[in-house]
Amino acid sequence: MALISVLCFSQMPQMPTKAQQEAYKKFLGLYDSLTAMQKVMFFTEVKHIMDPEVKVIQPGATDNAAPSDAIVLFDGSDLNKEWEESYYRFGGAPVVKSPVTWIIKDGAMMSTSSSGSLQTKRHFEDFQLHIEWKTPSVITGEGQGRGNSGVIIDGLYEVQILDSYNNRTYRNGQAGAVYMQYAPLVNASRKPGEWQSYDIIFTAPRFKDSTSYFTPPRLTVFHNGVLVQNNVPVQGPTVFPGIPAYDVKQHGPGSILLQQHGNPVSFRNVWIREL
Numbered sequence: 075m076a077l078i079s080v081l082c083f084s085q086m087p088q089m090p091t092k093a094q095q096e097a098y099k100k101f102l103g104l105y106d107s108l109t110a111m112q113k114v115m116f117f118t119e120v121k122h123i124m125d126p127e128v129k130v131i132q133p134g135a136t137d138n139a140a141p142s143d144a145i146v147l148f149d150g151s152d153l154n155k156e157w158e159e160s161y162y163r164f165g166g167a168p169v170v171k172s173p174v175t176w177i178i179k180d181g182a183m184m185s186t187s188s189s190g191s192l193q194t195k196r197h198f199e200d201f202q203l204h205i206e207w208k209t210p211s212v213i214t215g216e217g218q219g220r221g222n223s224g225v226i227i228d229g230l231y232e233v234q235i236l237d238s239y240n241n242r243t244y245r246n247g248q249a250g251a252v253y254m255q256y257a258p259l260v261n262a263s264r265k266p267g268e269w270q271s272y273d274i275i276f277t278a279p280r281f282k283d284s285t286s287y288f289t290p291p292r293l294t295v296f297h298n299g300v301l302v303q304n305n306v307p308v309q310g311p312t313v314f315p316g317i318p319a320y321d322v323k324q325h326g327p328g329s330i331l332l333q334q335h336g337n338p339v340s341f342r343n344v345w346i347r348e349l
């Protein structure tokens with residue numbers, strides 16, 4: 075009997091502190107009517123659904139505004155704090171330059187005709203990114219030559235930016251596409267010259283070995299608040315032309331790159347939450 079008591083006692087979960095007990099009681103109006111045993115069970119059972127308390131943050135004033143736990147990457151002021159310029163080619167080593175040659179106009183940042191792409195100085199793994207972008211109101215070019223840019227995660231995985239309003243091109247190359255891999259679920263484009271938004275949730279890959287994923291990168295994308303990519307498994311780095319899965323190379327956290335594709339696309343209100 076004594077042995078059973080010792081065993082039972084040794085397996086009992088650790089009791090909450092006095093302060094935790096007082097906090098828990100608030101969530102059960104009938105606490106005082108419980109038996110002694112029920113009170114013990116209440117504390118041990120309820121602890122795992124009460125602790126740890128979910129972290130409290132301050133959401134933005136609007137759903138587009140940065141919450142308190144976000145890193146603001148661009149708020150209309152300084153370009154050089156968070157960004158550097160990268161003369162980037164798929165498959166080639168980028169050449170990084172600072173200060174950047176992109177300009178700020180009317181609170182938005184945009185490349186010049188001689189600029190390279192822009193990339194974050196910080197490296198990120200899993201994240202939620204908010205970014206707003208605008209293609210020129212005066213339409214020039216067609217297909218891939220009209221308002222082309224892109225959010226290239228880790229410098230490898232491109233979420234396409236394009237003026238896809240009445241601008242037919244290949245389906246996995248239009249706005250909201252995981253470029254050359256997944257067409258968007260719908261075309262939620264606004265007219266050229268109007269601000270648009272992406273909210274991107276990225277789960278970084280975990281690697282099995284130097285040339286293959288254990289779990290592939292995952293992308294969820296909202297375009298103007300509309301779900302266009304639903305947790306899709308990315309097949310490999312963006313390549314054009316080619317087959318992505320052939321080019322997988324092990325990597326760690328990386329920059330987020332805004333593609334300079336020869337079209338004057340503007341960006342504003344860029345923030346990110348590390349997950």
Ligand code: MG
Nearest residue numbers: 222223224235
């Ligand atoms: Mg692009």
